[in-house]
Amino acid sequence: MLLRIYNVFMATTIKVIFMPNVLVIGAVGQIGTELTMELRRRYGGQKVVAATRKTPFPKELEQSGPCIFFDVADKEAMKKVITEHKIDTIYQLASLLSATGEKDPDLAFQINLIGLKNTLDVARECGVKRIFWPSSIAAFGPTTPRDNTPQRTVLEPTTMYGVTKVAGELLCQYYSKKYGMDIRSVRYPGLISYKAEPGGGTTDYSVAIFYEAIKHKKYTCFVGPETVLPMMYMPDAIRGTIALMEAPREKLTVHTSYNLAAISFSAKELAAEVARLMPGFTCDYKPDHRQAIADSWPKSIDDSQARQDWGWKHEYGLTRMSEDMIKNLTPILQNKK
Ligand code: AKB
Numbered sequence: 001m002l003l004r005i006y007n008v009f010m011a012t013t014i015k016v017i018f019m020p021n022v023l024v025i026g027a028v029g030q031i032g033t034e035l036t037m038e039l040r041r042r043y044g045g046q047k048v049v050a051a052t053r054k055t056p057f058p059k060e061l062e063q064s065g066p067c068i069f070f071d072v073a074d075k076e077a078m079k080k081v082i083t084e085h086k087i088d089t090i091y092q093l094a095s096l097l098s099a100t101g102e103k104d105p106d107l108a109f110q111i112n113l114i115g116l117k118n119t120l121d122v123a124r125e126c127g128v129k130r131i132f133w134p135s136s137i138a139a140f141g142p143t144t145p146r147d148n149t150p151q152r153t154v155l156e157p158t159t160m161y162g163v164t165k166v167a168g169e170l171l172c173q174y175y176s177k178k179y180g181m182d183i184r185s186v187r188y189p190g191l192i193s194y195k196a197e198p199g200g201g202t203t204d205y206s207v208a209i210f211y212e213a214i215k216h217k218k219y220t221c222f223v224g225p226e227t228v229l230p231m232m233y234m235p236d237a238i239r240g241t242i243a244l245m246e247a248p249r250e251k252l253t254v255h256t257s258y259n260l261a262a263i264s265f266s267a268k269e270l271a272a273e274v275a276r277l278m279p280g281f282t283c284d285y286k287p288d289h290r291q292a293i294a295d296s297w298p299k300s301i302d303d304s305q306a307r308q309d310w311g312w313k314h315e316y317g318l319t320r321m322s323e324d325m326i327k328n329l330t331p332i333l334q335n336k337k
Contacts, residue, residue, distance in 0.1 A: 019043055019044075019047065020043060020047070020088050020089035020129075020130070021047055021049075021085055021086050021087050021088050021089065022039055022043065022047060022048045022049065022087065022089045022090070022091065023048075023049045023051060023081060023082060023085065023087040023089070023090045023091070024036045024039065024048065024049070024050050024051065024090075024091045024093065025051045025052075025072060025078075025090065025091065025092045025093060025094050025115075025119065026051075026052065026091075026092070026093030026094035026095060027050035027051055027052055027057075027061060027067075027093070028050075028052040028055040028056075028057060028058070028061070028196075029093055029094075029095070029196070029199075030191060030193060030196045030197065030198040030199070030234075031093055031134065031188075031191065031234075031237065031238075031241075032050070032052075032091075032093045032196075033058060033061065033195060033196040034193060034195050034196065034234055034238055035091060035093070035238055035241060035242075036048060036050045036061055036065075037060060037061070037064065038238050038242065039091075039242070040064050040065050042242070045064045045065035046065055046066065047065075048065050048066075049065070049066045049067075049068055049081060049085050049087065050065065050066065050067045050068070051067075051068045051069070051070055051081065052067075052069060053069070053070070053071050053072070053094065054069065058196075066085070068081055072092075072094050072111060072114075072115030072116075072118055072119060073110065073114065073115065073118065075118050075121065075122050078118065078119065078122045079122050079125070079126060082122060082123070082126045082128065083126060087126070087128060088127075088128055088129040088130070089128065089129060089130045089131070089132075089245070090119060090123055090128055090130075090131045090132070091131075091132045091241075091245075092115070092116060092119045092131060092132065092133045093133075093134060094111055094112075094115050095111060095112050095115075095134070095161075096108040096111050096112060096161065096200065097161060097198065097199065097200040097201035097202075098136075098138050098159050098161040098162070098200070098201055098202045098290075098293050099200045099201060099202055099204075099289075099290055099293065100199065100200025100201075101159060101160045101161035101164075101200070102159055102160065102161075102289070102293075103200075105160035108160045108161055108164060109160060109163075109164060112161065112164035112165070112168065113164040113167055113168055113171075116133055116164075116168050116171060116172075117171060119131070119133075120171065120172075120175045120181070120183070123181070124175070124179055124181060129182060130182045130183075130184065130245065131172075131181065131182070131183045131184070132183075132184050132185065132241065132244070132245055133168060133172055133183065133184075133185050134185065134186065134188055135165045135168060135169050135185050135186065135187045135188070135256075135257035136161070136162075136165050136187055136188050136189075137149075137187055137188070137189050137190075137229075137230055137297050137298055137301065138157055138159060138161050138162040138165050138202075138293075138297065139155050139157055139162055139165040139166045139169060139187055139257070140153070140154075140155060140157065140162070140296075140297055140298050141154070141155070141156040141157040141158050141162060141296050141297075142156070142158060142295070142296045143156045144156070144298060145298075146297075146298045146299050146300075147298070147299055147300055148300050148301070148302045149259065149298040149300070149301050149302060150259075150302050151254065151258070151259050151302065151303075151304075151305045155169075157296070158292075158293075158296050159293055159296075165187075165257075169185065169256040169257045170256065172185055172255065172256065172257070173255045173256045176255045177255070182249055183255070184244050184245060184247075184252065185256070185257035185258065186240065186241065186244060186257060186258045186259075186260040186306070187257045187258065187259050187260060187301075188232065188237060188260060189203070189229070189230035189231050189232050189260065189261060189262065189301065190202075190203025190206055190229055190230065190231040190232070191203070191231070191232055191233075191234055191237050192206050192207050192210075192231055192232070192233050192234060192321060192325065193207065193233070193234030194210070194325050194328045194329040194332065195234070197211075202223075202229075202290045202293040202294050202297075203229055203231065203294075205221050205222055205223055205267065206229075206231055206267075206270060209221065209270060209271065209274055209283065210274065210322075210325045210326065210329055211329065211333065213274045213278050213281045213326075214278070214326065214329055214330050214333050215333060217278065217280050217281050217282070218281065218282045218283070218284075219271070219274075219281075219282075219283045219284075220283075220284050220285070220286050221267050221271070221283055221284070221285045221286070222286065222287060222288045222290050222291070223267050223285070223287055223290060223291050223294045224267065224285050224287045224291060225266065225267050225268035225271070225285050226266055226267075226268065227266060227267045227291070227294050227295070228264055228265065228266045228299040228300075229264065229294060229297060229298075229299065230261055230262070230263070230264050230297075230298060230299070230300055230301045231262065231263050231264065231265065232260070232261070232262035232263065232314065232316075233262065233263075233314075233316035233320075233321040233324070233325075235315070235316065236262050236314045236315055236316050237260075239315075240260060240306075240312050240314075243310060243311065243312065244258070244306075244310055244312075247309070247310035247311075251309050251310055252309055252310065253305065253309055254305055254306075254309070258303070258305060258306040258309075258312075259301050259302060259303040259305065259306060260301070260303050260306055260312065261300065261301035261302070261303040261314070262314035262316065262317075263314070263316070263317055263318050263321070264299055264300040264301075265318050267283075267285070269318065270318070270322075271283035273318055273319065273322045274322060274326075277322055277323060277326050278326065
């Protein structure tokens with residue numbers, strides 16, 4: 001009983017002390033959709049503005065708080081939203097992922113890097129207190145140690161997406177040091193979720209396999225069976241992101257981007273787990289251009305700095321994640337039929 005009263009008291013106190021006015025840019029993407037909903041649950045629907053360039057808002061976003069269209073290239077439009085909604089916290093998620101970025105490197109550069117710089121400039125001008133920007137394991141490259149990749153290591157990516165992530169990390173650090181801005185970032189691994197599908201990433205097979213297993217009981221994987229990449233279930237990613245944003249500033253020692261890890265598995269191990277849960281499922285392999293990108297990324301990540309500085313801890317392993325995916329995705333796909 002005493003513990004319950006304490007928990008309610010702490011939750012209320014945290015809410016009163018830390019009740020930001022938030023803008024999520026890129027709110028309709030794979031991370032944005034779930035992050036926006038979680039932030040609205042936490043701080044209230046009206047306190048969290050969802051923004052996107054042109055993709056229509058899903059119903060749950062449209063009905064739970066303000067939704068706005070603007071392009072990260074348009075600094076004036078961004079300024080207007082920040083001023084009108086008294087925004088003090090921005091999550092800047094607008095990004096083209098690794099595979100799409102290779103199809104249109106110029107657009108990837110514009111959205112990922114110029115979009116970030118525009119956001120930092122407008123945020124600085126408007127006195128925004130805190131900014132989140134996602135980096136990725138794509139910041140690493142073939143010259144990076146692939147096992148247990150350290151926090152500080154070689155960053156020589158071979159994709160435009162990776163180039164924008166490295167440059168973006170340095171830009172965040174530069175603005176933190178030069179202008180004293182509070183900018184926080186993590187290097188996400190591949191993210192797996194059942195709510196919004198990823199688009200144009202190299203790690204997308206780890207989500208597509210569940211969709212195809214439920215729909216057709218078979219999947220053709222675009223990377224080979226021995227390909228191992230770091231992955232994370234979306235609930236962990238959302239919890240970790242918000243925990244980083246609510247951590248006391250003085251605890252943070254990394255101003256580029258924190259390594260963040262959960263599970264590493266091969267495509268073959270994932271397929272075996274899916275087959276265990278869905279007897280009869282089969283997977284074959286036809287590696288395409290994305291294989292080279294996957295081969296240039298780490299297999300596992302050392303995230304001890306994040307664990308030490310702000311208490312990061314993942315909850316989902318391969319089995320728990322796969323069970324939860326199938327349990328939640330099955331009714332969604334059946335209702336779509
Ligand atoms: C991608 O595959 O491009 C992304 C990432 C690892 O950043 N999921």
